[in-house]
Amino acid sequence: xxxxxxxxxxxxxxxxxxxxxxxxxxxxxxxxxxxxxxxxxxxxxxxxxxxxxxxxxxxxxxxxxxxxxxxxxxxxxxxxxxxxxxxxxxxxxxxxxxxxxxxxxxxxxxxxxxxxxxxxxxxxxxxxxxxxxxxxxxxxxxxxxxxxxxxxxxxxxxxxxxxxxxxxxxxxxxxxxxxxxxxxxxxxxxxxxxxxxxxxxxxxxxxxxxxxxxxxxxxxxxxxxxxxxxxxxxxxxxxxxxxxx
Amino acid sequence: xxxxxxxxxxxxxxxxxxxxxxxxxxxxxxxxxxxxxxxxxxxxxxxxxxxxxxxxxxxxxxxxxxxxxxxxxxxxxxxxxxxxxxxxxxxxxxxxxxxxxxxxxxxxxxxxxxxxxxxxxxxxxxxxxxxxxxxxxxxxxxxxxxxxxxxxxxxxxxxxxxxxxxxxxxxxxxxxxxxxxx
Numbered sequence: 001x002x003x004x005x006x007x008x009x010x011x012x013x014x015x016x017x018x019x020x021x022x023x024x025x026x027x028x029x030x031x032x033x034x035x036x037x038x039x040x041x042x043x044x045x046x047x048x049x050x051x052x053x054x055x056x057x058x059x060x061x062x063x064x065x066x067x068x069x070x071x072x073x074x075x076x077x078x079x080x081x082x083x084x085x086x087x088x089x090x091x092x093x094x095x096x097x098x099x100x101x102x103x104x105x106x107x108x109x110x111x112x113x114x115x116x117x118x119x120x121x122x123x124x125x126x127x128x129x130x131x132x133x134x135x136x137x138x139x140x141x142x143x144x145x146x147x148x149x150x151x152x153x154x155x156x157x158x159x160x161x162x163x164x165x166x167x168x169x170x171x172x173x174x175x176x177x178x179x180x181x182x183x184x185x186x187x188x189x190x191x192x193x194x195x196x197x198x199x200x201x202x203x204x205x206x207x208x209x210x211x212x213x214x215x216x217x218x219x220x221x222x223x224x225x226x227x228x229x230x231x232x233x234x235x236x237x238x239x240x241x242x243x244x245x
Numbered sequence: 246x247x248x249x250x251x252x253x254x255x256x257x258x259x260x261x262x263x264x265x266x267x268x269x270x271x272x273x274x275x276x277x278x279x280x281x282x283x284x285x286x287x288x289x290x291x292x293x294x295x296x297x298x299x300x301x302x303x304x305x306x307x308x309x310x311x312x313x314x315x316x317x318x319x320x321x322x323x324x325x326x327x328x329x330x331x332x333x334x335x336x337x338x339x340x341x342x343x344x345x346x347x348x349x350x351x352x353x354x355x356x357x358x359x360x361x362x363x364x365x366x367x368x369x370x371x372x373x374x375x376x377x378x379x380x381x382x383x384x385x386x387x388x389x390x391x392x393x394x395x396x397x398x399x400x401x402x403x404x405x406x407x408x409x410x411x412x413x414x415x416x417x418x419x420x421x422x423x424x425x426x427x
Binding site: 126 | 358
């Protein structure tokens with residue numbers, strides 16, 4: 001049995017980020033290419049050890065897809081160790097399925113390179129105007145239970161550090177100020193979230209001021225408000241003011 | 246130029262997407278298919294011969310005026326037009342599988358990629374690059390996906406036949422290319 005030969009990516013000067021591999025097959029191919037191994041006659045013990053070492057180093061050992069591959073490699077490694085009789089025609093190479101998948105995946109990677117180049121070449125030519133993204137499917141009609149609504153209101157109120165319900169708040173709503181803040185943000189960014197406007201610890205006056213300013217600006221058409229679903233954070237998008245009809 | 250070529254020039258100028266031969270024929274229903282093709286060739290050659298900044302390109306089963314490549318950088322610098330967002334490797338992998346196996350279900354894509362591809366397929370559907378084309382036979386009649394004309398458009402392909410044939414790929418293991426993406 002071979003002793004594990006852990007690879008140390010850092011000492012190889014080869015730093016990997018999670019995004020660099022699109023999946024366990026990609027990582028496996030990378031290891032195979034790096035050691036210039038024969039894909040059809042994989043030294044399974046070696047590759048299994050390397051794979052384990054790398055996912056451990058990358059902290060990928062909690063990602064299900066990588067773990068599944070690790071388990072598969074270990075199983076193949078164990079099957080390769082089983083004694084087999086000489087001239088046994090029945091023997092099926094336990095690596096066969098993995099090799100088939102790797103070859104298939106390698107083909108896909110080649111196509112990816114081709115597609116990427118085709119897309120890059122196409123991007124050098126521009127058509128007339130720019131096509132807006134195709135419209136997304138309309139959101140499902142909003143169905144809210146009263147209790148959900150109350151719970152949502154409670155969540156908003158809970159964001160406010162100290163409920164000052166027992167005191168009369170001398171400050172009137174500052175809609176103008178909130179409106180100015182929104183417009184400054186709109187000038188800066190095409191899209192931002194509700195929390196960017198109200199900040200992390202808003203008072204109830206802040207929340208109400210911003211909300212009223214938001215509605216006012218939306219009515220004027222300078223922005224639009226989107227929500228992916230009930231109770232998800234609002235997204236505010238810049239809109240060009242509507243032309244008069 | 247012939248009247249038909251000029252008519253097509255106007256329509257193609259007005260359109261922000263490729264127009265198919267069938268769409269162009271609706272402009273002049275009496276024109277035969279040969280005449281339509283001849284007029285398109287005439288128009289393309291006229292723009293090429295007169296040395297313009299745009300050219301007529303056959304793309305996505307249709308025709309479209311596109312800016313010439315040499316101006317891409319200048320236009321981008323001046324930010325007149327938005328460049329399409331680049332596709333991630335995961336998106337390209339999924340597109341490649343769907344393009345070659347269509348109609349294909351999520352499970353098969355997951356299996357070939359070795360990772361769950363549901364979210365990627367949803368994104369590609371949202372961008373209009375793939376769509377549900379039919380339902381499979383198996384358990385639960387799974388949705389089967391195929392590529393759209395927009396897929397051809399972002400790759401600058403006339404049709405799916407322009408994709409490389411699988412036999413043309415070098416399946417044999419090669420040393421990693423020197424220009425690996427960082």
